[in-house]
Amino acid sequence: MDVTPLVFLVVALVAASVFLLLFVHTDEPRSEAPRPALITQHYAPGDTVEQPTPYYAAPVPESPDPLEVSANTDKKALLAIALVFGLFAMMGAYYTLQTGIPIRAYAGTTMLDSSKQKQLDVSVEHGAETYASLCFDCHGKRGQGDVGVGLPLNRPDNKYRASCTATGQNDNGKTCKQSDDDAIRKFLTDTITRGRAFAAPRYSMPAWGRSESGQLNEEQVNQVVNFIMYGNWDRILQIREEQSLALEPNPPPTPKVPDPVTAGQQIASTTCIACHSFTPGTASANPLAPNLGHYATEGPFNDPLKALKASGDAAWLTKWVTNAPAIKPGTAMPKWEGVLTADQISWVVAYLQTLK
Template identity: 30%
Template structure:
């Protein structure tokens, strides 16, 4: 990646012109005047030639430095990118020994081992964890770094930072954070170019093949009795909800492990009806977002901030198709919390 440096380019063109003019002038002066006495030039003419030579040398040297300057920004960018790749590689190493049992071999989320009732760890391969504009990216970096360093008290997410008594140095927390923030970047790892999440899956699958690890458990929905009663779109919705880790933030009835408490419960509970009977959401009953159809709800799921600026529900990067499927599934939840029983 070459960066074009406009002021340096103008200076270079100007210096080239000066150098050209000086050489042209020198060539003319060098032609001896017909009536000039023979022998080396003396007096003013000799002085003039020395000055010309010095000016030409200075211009040539300035050009040389400029030439180097052109390469320098590009060289620095290359060095930084190389450093980033090294950090991500180390992040992959730590993820595949410490984090994958809960967050899944490809960062897709999984059932947290050995906790009852069953509970899901959220996916970390999400698009909302790698925003592109630089302000949001800085904030996201801080959020991820602090979450890893301090953990989430009261949830299965452990404390990792040494400051808080965990095993990892700040630098290692930084490497894991960079890996999550660059989850879609192509990086070299063990001689292969792929995204960090493809690499983590390769490493864990290798360990499994060697009998050194077991694959993290995915919630089993297809064997649930209600699953067979759903139409294909509602079934797709269940898969979307599992893949996107909605259950890491929301409690959703009958979805194994969906015990999150960051967002509202998406099943009937206490005095709150199922989602298809909440005319206003975010948050029921006094929410500001209309919810009169699957279509309305899909708009919310696709882009919550567009309907309620500043909301804590992230934009997860779902396609229209996926959002509609998730909404169709939520609309199928009946008054007793069973999916597929809401009717029409």
């Protein structure tokens, strides 16, 4: 129940009553003095006279009563004081009701808290509708990741942990702190917005954020995050049923595992080509980067990497692509760990080993 209109109505009625009580003039109207009779001119019969002009003498205005003037001035001052007091009283009452005194109608919460909760409830409901429409087939009926496609979202670690007490434990008996919820929110928001790539045959999480060419704006992403953190997962099937949608997930087909050499060539042609040339006899874009056209038979080209290969380490080329500076400090070859996945690095290595 929103009592804000009721509060303002009561304040307005009180102000109106004060106004009527103090400032409505209740004195009887002052009786005006009777006007004098018209003065007429009399002439003898046969006299030539001008057309008489009737006139009357205007009464001399009375001087204002000093006591009455003083009383009116006092009333105006009281009116100004009452208006100022009423304005500040309404502002104070509104601020107090919003942020201070718990309202019994809200079971001990303030109006501001109740408003925030209502906004959150609306956001959670919109997030549930978005999940039921876009996430259902991959993450499942209750977000448990039991479809075999998306990861589980309905986990205690993803729930809002307002119960994190001074002892540092939440309802799940796990260590927590105030910043945990912010970290969870950021992780969920970033993942939904940007997606999450995995190597086939594992499914990749698509990027849903509009900033990443997806179809959800920032508020819609925030609504989904609110549902994951605060929502009731039973609501998903209810929404699907209300919208006459299938009640069983329909997951997408399993991604095909790419050919390692072909996939490696695609990565090299879009990433490694910035520095290296893969055409024999053609100079590389970076003078410090060797031509890799015959790398399988002519490589490696630096002494630390040659020593690593001579040591019998079968993963020498994988280690080089993963973190070249760890093998040869100061090299122009960047560290690709964290930029490419382990599978993508293995594909690049497989492609390099075919360049004979």
